[in-house]
Amino acid sequence: xxxxxxxxxxxxxxxxxxxxxxxxxxxxxxxxxxxxxMGMSESKMERYFQEKVGEAIKGDSPDxxxxxxxxxxxxxxxxxxxxxxxxxxxxxxxxxYAERQRYTLELSERYLRALERFKREYEFELxxxx
Numbered sequence: 001x002x003x004x005x006x007x008x009x010x011x012x013x014x015x016x017x018x019x020x021x022x023x024x025x026x027x028x029x030x031x032x033x034x035x036x037x038m039g040m041s042e043s044k045m046e047r048y049f050q051e052k053v054g055e056a057i058k059g060d061s062p063d064x065x066x067x068x069x070x071x072x073x074x075x076x077x078x079x080x081x082x083x084x085x086x087x088x089x090x091x092x093x094x095x096x097y098a099e100r101q102r103y104t105l106e107l108s109e110r111y112l113r114a115l116e117r118f119k120r121e122y123e124f125e126l127x128x129x130x
Contacts, residue, residue, distance in 0.1 A: 068086060073115070
């Protein structure tokens with residue numbers, strides 16, 4: 001469903017009324033000091049935080065594929081057969097040769113994007129909790 005400008009404005013007004021931006025500012029200050037204490041780049045952390053706030057505003061739903069990649073990376077690290085592990089074999093076997101090649105290429109691109117996202121999140125979320 002496409003949101004209208006009126007709906008978007010109403011959501012923005014509710015965020016302002018509920019103190020969303022004040023909470024974001026307080027959390028950003030905390031994250032800045034946390035990054036400073038850990039010797040991390042504050043500007044990189046701020047960009048990452050902005051992405052997270054943007055996702056929260058947009059209401060992005062959790063990405064199932066990213067979840068699978070994240071779980072694999074946390075449990076086993078980067079593995080040489082990641083694409084094979086992420087392949088839906090039932091679907092893959094139903095495809096012709098050209099479609100298999102396209103599917104593998106698309107899966108590879110999705111994996112690389114998920115890997116980059118994981119590395120950004122790991123730097124600011126997971127590493128800091130250890």
